[in-house]
Amino acid sequence: MTVPLLELRDVTIALRGSNRRMVTGVGLSVSVGEVFGVVGESGSGKTLLTRTVFGLQDDTYLAGGTVSFAGRTLPLDGYMKAARKLLGGEVGFVPQDPYSSLNPTMRVGEQITEALYLAKRMPMNGTATRQAAIDVLGEVGIPEPELAFRQFPDQFSGGMRQRIVFAIALAQDPKLLIADEPTTALDAITQRRVIELMLDRCRTRGMAVILISHNLELLRQSVDRLAVLYGGQLHNIAETAAIGHHTIHPYTEALFDCIPSKGKTLEDIRAIRGEPAGAGFGLKGCAFASRCRYAEPICVESDLPLNSAAQNGFTACLLGRGAPQ
Amino acid sequence: MSTLWTYARSNIERTALIVAALVILMALFGGLLAPFDPLKIDFRSKILPPSPEHWLGTDGSGRDVLSRLLVGAQMTLASTAVVLVVVATFGCAVGIFSALVGGAVDNMLMRLADVWLGFPPLILALGFAAALGASLEAAIWALIFSWWPNYARLTRMVTVDILSRKFIASADALGVGTGAKIFRYILPNAFDVLIVQVTLDISAIMLAISGLSFIGVGAQIPLPEWGAMIADGRSYVANGWWIVLAPGLMIFLTAFSFNIIGDMLRRELDPTSRRR
Amino acid sequence: MTYAIQRIAFSILSLFILLLTTFLLSHVMAGDPAIVAAGPNAGAAKIEALRQQMGLNDPIFIQFFIYCGSILRGDLGTSWFTQQPIAQDLLRELPPSLELVLLAMLINLAVSMPLGLITARYAHSKFDDMVRLVVMAGAGLPVFWIAILLQQIVAGNWGLLPIAGRLSFANRSFSGPTGFYLFDSLLAGNVSVFFDALAHLLLPAIALSLLFTAVGVRITRTSMINEFRKDYVTLARAKGAGEARVMFRHVFPNGATPALTVFGMQFGWMLGATVLVEEIFGRPGIGRYAIKAVTQSDIHAVVAVVLIIGVVFLVANLLVDILVYALSPRKQRAG
Ligand SMILES: Nc1ncnc2c1ncn2[C@@H]1O[C@H](COP(=O)(O)OP(=O)(O)OP(=O)(O)O)[C@@H](O)[C@H]1O
Ligand code: SF4
Ligand SMILES: [Mg+2]
Numbered sequence: 054m055t056v057p058l059l060e061l062r063d064v065t066i067a068l069r070g071s072n073r074r075m076v077t078g079v080g081l082s083v084s085v086g087e088v089f090g091v092v093g094e095s096g097s098g099k100t101l102l103t104r105t106v107f108g109l110q111d112d113t114y115l116a117g118g119t120v121s122f123a124g125r126t127l128p129l130d131g132y133m134k135a136a137r138k139l140l141g142g143e144v145g146f147v148p149q150d151p152y153s154s155l156n157p158t159m160r161v162g163e164q165i166t167e168a169l170y171l172a173k174r175m176p177m178n179g180t181a182t183r184q185a186a187i188d189v190l191g192e193v194g195i196p197e198p199e200l201a202f203r204q205f206p207d208q209f210s211g212g213m214r215q216r217i218v219f220a221i222a223l224a225q226d227p228k229l230l231i232a233d234e235p236t237t238a239l240d241a242i243t244q245r246r247v248i249e250l251m252l253d254r255c256r257t258r259g260m261a262v263i264l265i266s267h268n269l270e271l272l273r274q275s276v277d278r279l280a281v282l283y284g285g286q287l288h289n290i291a292e293t294a295a296i297g298h299h300t301i302h303p304y305t306e307a308l309f310d311c312i313p314s315k316g317k318t319l320e321d322i323r324a325i326r327g328e329p330a331g332a333g334f335g336l337k338g339c340a341f342a343s344r345c346r347y348a349e350p351i352c353v354e355s356d357l358p359l360n361s362a363a364q365n366g367f368t369a370c371l372l373g374r375g376a377p378q
Numbered sequence: 379m380s381t382l383w384t385y386a387r388s389n390i391e392r393t394a395l396i397v398a399a400l401v402i403l404m405a406l407f408g409g410l411l412a413p414f415d416p417l418k419i420d421f422r423s424k425i426l427p428p429s430p431e432h433w434l435g436t437d438g439s440g441r442d443v444l445s446r447l448l449v450g451a452q453m454t455l456a457s458t459a460v461v462l463v464v465v466a467t468f469g470c471a472v473g474i475f476s477a478l479v480g481g482a483v484d485n486m487l488m489r490l491a492d493v494w495l496g497f498p499p500l501i502l503a504l505g506f507a508a509a510l511g512a513s514l515e516a517a518i519w520a521l522i523f524s525w526w527p528n529y530a531r532l533t534r535m536v537t538v539d540i541l542s543r544k545f546i547a548s549a550d551a552l553g554v555g556t557g558a559k560i561f562r563y564i565l566p567n568a569f570d571v572l573i574v575q576v577t578l579d580i581s582a583i584m585l586a587i588s589g590l591s592f593i594g595v596g597a598q599i600p601l602p603e604w605g606a607m608i609a610d611g612r613s614y615v616a617n618g619w620w621i622v623l624a625p626g627l628m629i630f631l632t633a634f635s636f637n638i639i640g641d642m643l644r645r646e647l648d649p650t651s652r653r654r
Numbered sequence: 655m656t657y658a659i660q661r662i663a664f665s666i667l668s669l670f671i672l673l674l675t676t677f678l679l680s681h682v683m684a685g686d687p688a689i690v691a692a693g694p695n696a697g698a699a700k701i702e703a704l705r706q707q708m709g710l711n712d713p714i715f716i717q718f719f720i721y722c723g724s725i726l727r728g729d730l731g732t733s734w735f736t737q738q739p740i741a742q743d744l745l746r747e748l749p750p751s752l753e754l755v756l757l758a759m760l761i762n763l764a765v766s767m768p769l770g771l772i773t774a775r776y777a778h779s780k781f782d783d784m785v786r787l788v789v790m791a792g793a794g795l796p797v798f799w800i801a802i803l804l805q806q807i808v809a810g811n812w813g814l815l816p817i818a819g820r821l822s823f824a825n826r827s828f829s830g831p832t833g834f835y836l837f838d839s840l841l842a843g844n845v846s847v848f849f850d851a852l853a854h855l856l857l858p859a860i861a862l863s864l865l866f867t868a869v870g871v872r873i874t875r876t877s878m879i880n881e882f883r884k885d886y887v888t889l890a891r892a893k894g895a896g897e898a899r900v901m902f903r904h905v906f907p908n909g910a911t912p913a914l915t916v917f918g919m920q921f922g923w924m925l926g927a928t929v930l931v932e933e934i935f936g937r938p939g940i941g942r943y944a945i946k947a948v949t950q951s952d953i954h955a956v957v958a959v960v961l962i963i964g965v966v967f968l969v970a971n972l973l974v975d976i977l978v979y980a981l982s983p984r985k986q987r988a989g
Contacts, residue, residue, distance in 0.1 A: 109888055109891055109892060138894075140892050140893070141893045145892065146888070146889065146892030148888050148889055148892070149885070150885050153884050153885040153886060154885035154888070154889045155886055155889070156889075156890070156908065157886070157908065157983060158907050158908055158981075158982075159904070159907075167893065167895070167903075168894075171893050171894040171895055172893075207983060218889065221889070221893065222892075225893065225894075390787065489664070489667065490671070492664075493664075493667060493671050493672075496919060496922065496968075496971065497672070497922070497963075497964050497967060498922055498923045498925070498927070499926075500926045500927060500929060501926035501929070501960050501964075502675075504929065504944055504945075504948055504956055504959070504960065505675075505676070505679045505956055505957055505960040506679070507948055508679070508684070508948050508952075508953045508956035509679045509680070509953060509957075510683060510684075581793060581794050582793075585796055585865075588796055589796065589798060589930055592798045592930065593798075593929050593933065593948075594945065594949060605796070605798075608796070608798065608799055608802070612802060612934075615802055615806050619806070622803075623803075625799075626799035626803070629799065630791075630794050630796065630799070633794030633796075634791050634794035637791075637793055637794050638787075641786070641790060
């Protein structure tokens with residue numbers, strides 16, 4: 054088996070100050086060129102997990118576990134300095150909100166040439182740099198890249214801005230791109246278009262992608278494997294192709310039940326009962342227990358199994374639901 | 379008072395509370411404690427350095443500096459209190475009125491407040507003093523005149539916020555009258571914000587009052603107002619440093635303490651500043 | 655465009671209220687202007703003649719109209735104590751004060767901006783807590799008191815800087831076309847006068863700037879903290895930008911703009927606060943002039959100072975708003 058590109062083992066994340074555990078015992082691995090999905094309801098800790106692992110979140114820290122990138126285990130200091138060094142070269146980010154993730158007072162072109170400078174030491178004002186920036190703007194489907202190069206972010210629509218943010222990441226040619234719900238702020242059609250374009254460009258370059266979303270339908274159509282996060286716990290890792298072919302984890306099942314699809318009327322959709330547990334649920338018991346229709350006393354009494362070896366088909370369910378057969 | 383004490387998170391904040399309490403006590407009872415007549419001139423004992431008899435020395439006219447400080451506390455603090463009470467009450471009324479009426483009147487009033495807020499209060503006070511004659515009362519009027527828009531703006535903001543909340547809609551549905559709305563919902567909710575602002579403004583007003591007295595348009599010179607005392611002691615600063623140092627330190631310590639307390643209150647009471 | 659119209663309308667409204675205030679101060683609250691103008695010991699007949707001559711028997715709004723007219727023509731009346739047109743007095747007194755305020759503002763910006771930026775980056779750290787304490791202390795310092803102490807200690811006891819005045823005795827005959835000695839001396843190529851003027855400016859400027867700097871640090875910090883929370887900062891870090899680049903290239907240009915508006919307002923307030931320091935340092939200027947006018951009960955001179963400082967305030971704010979507008983990306987798109 055090849056070495057995974059990114060591997061998390063037993064990762065636990067806590068708040069600075071109060072030391073409250075927000076994310077507990079998450080293990081997963083992403084291999085080279087793979088498109089990996091992370092799904093979970095709002096507040097389940099998706100953003101917290103990825104941002105903390107790469108040292109982008111300053112009010113949380115990695116309280117336990119190991120992180121390795123391309124076979125190298127990163128030292129666990131409080132601020133993930135080593136992981137931050139990977140940014141802008143090995144790892145790229147596309148943040149959640151396209152409206153606020155571009156610097157409003159910097160021209161689009163400069164934001165890209167800066168990325169080129171930081172990743173490849175290309176001179177910021179060089180003609181080659183400029184051309185590379187314009188090329189990448191064209192590549193993400195900006196209509197008039199040369200004009201866009203000179204414009205400011207507020208002159209673009211949300212969809213276009215998201216493409217620009219993506220262009221910034223793409224310009225740096227990272228091995229791994231982390232896209233945190235890159236399209237929640239956009240309408241459904243634009244959403245799909247931007248994601249498809251993004252995944253297409255990444256696949257042709259052989260970049261691995263971690264695509265974070267609450268939109269399970271979208272993920273199912275675009276990712277190879279899926280990790281399901283709930284209440285700061287990792288509940289399930291499954292190959293998308295396999296989902297639906299055998300019994301699945303109760304929470305994943307509930308999520309799928311929420312997707313409207315052909316042949317299903319709105320009445321058929323079973324919304325998940327109760328309020329979702331936010332990140333910070335803690336260690337003891339299954340975070341989903343209060344809403345799970347299969348729940349038994351053991352679900353609140355035992356600890357979830359830690360999944361240090363994040364193998365495929367992993368299920369955290371204490372009743373063994375969702376285990377591959 | 380005891381709640382205030384529980385808010386304090388550090389020794390600095392506790393010290394500030396103690397200093398502020400002492401200064402307030404001084405303003406209330408300082409006159410009784412003064413060992414000498416603060417106005418009695420005695421040229422035989424002028425510019426005496428601090429000694430067991432005159433703890434803080436005497437000034438250029440032989441008056442006891444400590445006694446003057448103790449009596450002056452009342453002038454400086456009472457003037458500050460008067461300004462703040464009037465300004466907060468009036469500004470609050472205008473703010474609530476503006477928010478309740480809304481529309482063009484609201485717009486006009488707030489524009490007016492914007493214009494007003496800008497002008498340097500010190501200079502406006504100077505104009506007042508020139509028109510009304512220089513006195514502590516004129517200085518107080520001037521500060522009231524220039525400070526109220528702060529509170530009108532603040533109260534309006536809070537009121538608009540409260541009016542947009544759910545419980546007001548249900549109060550409306552129940553037919554709660556405007557007066558009841560003001561006293562039951564708006565004022566109690568606005569109180570925290572106002573008290574924070576008042577505490578933070580104490581130092582600014584105090585500095586303004588003493589500054590006006592210093593330049594001769596507030597309390598007039600033989601009076602033991604702290605700013606006036608500094609003006610009076612200026613000519614002796616080279617050979618009687620205590621005359622200037624003592625009142626200045628009092629102003630500074632009081633203002634500093636109230637700044638710390640205001641900061642603490644904001645942390646504890648203002649939800650928008652609680653981000654940790 | 656609508657922004658520009660609104661902004662100008664606001665300036666005009668402000669100017670109108672300013673004029674109304676000064677009119678009320680000098681013509682209504684100060685008592686009968688005829689008695690004021692006639693001076694002490696004037697007889698009833700003379701006062702009545704003056705009333706007629708000054709148009710004081712006209713309706714009040716006509717008087718206000720006439721007042722505005724003369725102000726707009728640059729006629730501020732004649733000073734009681736200098737016996738000169740007040741406009742002329744102000745033109746003479748304004749440059750030294752502006753020079754002082756500009757230097758104080760420079761000190762303010764030079765301290766506030768970096769300190770605000772750094773404390774925002776390391777918000778709630780030990781360093782931030784310490785700066786916060788110092789700032790609260792600074793905001794409690796009486797300007798005039800610290801001015802006296804600085805003068806006595808730094809200039810008097812240590813002899814490091816001149817005690818008072820604008821220039822040393824040796825340079826007393828220096829004068830220049832603008833009245834800004836720092837500028838005039840450079841214009842004349844006279845470096846020694848430049849440094850002499852600067853040395854005389856330093857203490858008053860420091861004393862004047864302390865209080866405003868304390869506020870400036872806080873404002874800048876708040877404004878920068880808001881920027882640090884935004885996603886573009888995360889993106890910059892995700893691009894691999896170091897903290898220095900994040901702070902100076904990304905956060906600072908965005909966070910400086912809101913702070914700038916406050917600094918614009920501070921300019922007018924500082925000019926007002928010259929009344930607290932100019933007298934102490936024996937510097938000519940508008941603040942000292944105002945105090946003299948107050949003690950001489952020269953109501954028109956005082957009100958003229960109120961007016962001129964109000965106008966400087968309005969102009970400073972307008973300039974800052976124009977600057978902010980010019981710096982905003984929206985504007986650059988059009989240009
Ligand atoms: N500093 C903090 N203090 C307390 N709670 C925090 C802090 N930072 C994050 N949280 C909480 O952690 C939880 C996880 O947040 P996160 O942004 O990771 O969720 P998410 O899965 O990305 O949700 P979304 O889909 O809405 O983006 C949230 O419930 C949030 O309220
Ligand atoms: S552990 Fe229990 S509560 Fe949790 S998913 Fe499995 S069955 Fe449901
Ligand atoms: Mg998120």
